[in-house]
Amino acid sequence: xxKPIFPGLALIVFSLIGAATPxxxxxxxxxxxxxxxxxxxxxxxxxxxxxxxxxxxx
Amino acid sequence: xxxxxxxxxxxxxETTQRYRITSIPAIxxxxxxxxxxxxxxxxxxxxxxxxxxxxxxxxxxxxQKLAKxxxxxxxxxxxxxxxxxxxxxxxxxKALPISEKVFKLDPKNRTDLLPELHTQLGLHYGHxxxxxxxxxxxxNFQKAVKHFRTVIDTYPKSDFYESxxxxxxxxxxxxxxxxxxxxxxxxxxxxxxxxxxxQQAELTLTQVKNLANADD
Numbered sequence: 288x289x290k291p292i293f294p295g296l297a298l299i300v301f302s303l304i305g306a307a308t309p310x311x312x313x314x315x316x317x318x319x320x321x322x323x324x325x326x327x328x329x330x331x332x333x334x335x336x337x338x339x340x341x342x343x344x345x
Numbered sequence: 346x347x348x349x350x351x352x353x354x355x356x357x358x359e360t361t362q363r364y365r366i367t368s369i370p371a372i373x374x375x376x377x378x379x380x381x382x383x384x385x386x387x388x389x390x391x392x393x394x395x396x397x398x399x400x401x402x403x404x405x406x407x408x409q410k411l412a413k414x415x416x417x418x419x420x421x422x423x424x425x426x427x428x429x430x431x432x433x434x435x436x437x438x439k440a441l442p443i444s445e446k447v448f449k450l451d452p453k454n455r456t457d458l459l460p461e462l463h464t465q466l467g468l469h470y471g472h473x474x475x476x477x478x479x480x481x482x483x484x485n486f487q488k489a490v491k492h493f494r495t496v497i498d499t500y501p502k503s504d505f506y507e508s509x510x511x512x513x514x515x516x517x518x519x520x521x522x523x524x525x526x527x528x529x530x531x532x533x534x535x536x537x538x539x540x541x542x543x544q545q546a547e548l549t550l551t552q553v554k555n556l557a558n559a560d561d
């Protein structure tokens with residue numbers, strides 16, 4: 288079967304070039320939420336953006 | 346709100362598919378409503394912060410635009426821009442009714458937003474062909490073709506003319522209509538002015554030809 292890739296349009300691309308100024312990164316550990324449902328609900332309550340990190344334990 | 350999503354867990358399949366995650370690591374910044382505001386793959390911390398800042402700015406601008414639209418619900422430009430943003434954020438459910446409104450308010454493409462809207466609509470329906478029942482797939486295929494054809498036939502001078510042809514060819518291929526796909530893509534490889542489109546068309550054409558041969 289043909290596995291389609293619709294590239295381009297659907298993506299919002301951010302240029303990272305020219306963004307190499309060192310910045311201070313806080314050492315505090317990020318408290319990652321593992322449940323999408325709870326994460327989205329919390330975001331809806333607080334009005335904050337969700338940073339969703341997709342990963343696999345390969 | 347930081348969320349870690351293990352793409353191998355069954356309960357995360359729906360989200361992974363919805364946001365079309367095809368490679369990891371992938372980091373999305375989502376609005377509270379689930380729209381993709383920005384995305385990146387793994388980046389070093391000092392490169393990551395500008396992406397976060399930009400995501401926040403983008404969301405702020407969009408919220409302002411939504412507030413303006415609330416005050417001027419018949420403003421065609423605002424409707425068009427908001428619809429396009431929702432499509433790009435993969436929130437088609439919100440984009441679809443607003444697109445219909447734009448088509449009614451701006452039948453003559455005074456805003457010059459119609460070619461992009463048709464392209465996004467075509468992409469939306471094009472994504473709803475695979476993995477669907479035959480009936481639904483057929484219906485969405487028809488709709489996708491119709492929208493890409495509109496761009497090609499009605500707006501041949503728009504910036505989306507070549508993209509629409511590429512997506513039309515791809516849509517035919519998804520539906521298994523390899524002859525039509527090859528026809529569209531082959532023409533595009535000859536006349537495309539945009540080198541990126543030309544290259545994509547060539548790559549896809551080779552893929553489709555291989556599939557067509559395998560089917561014989």
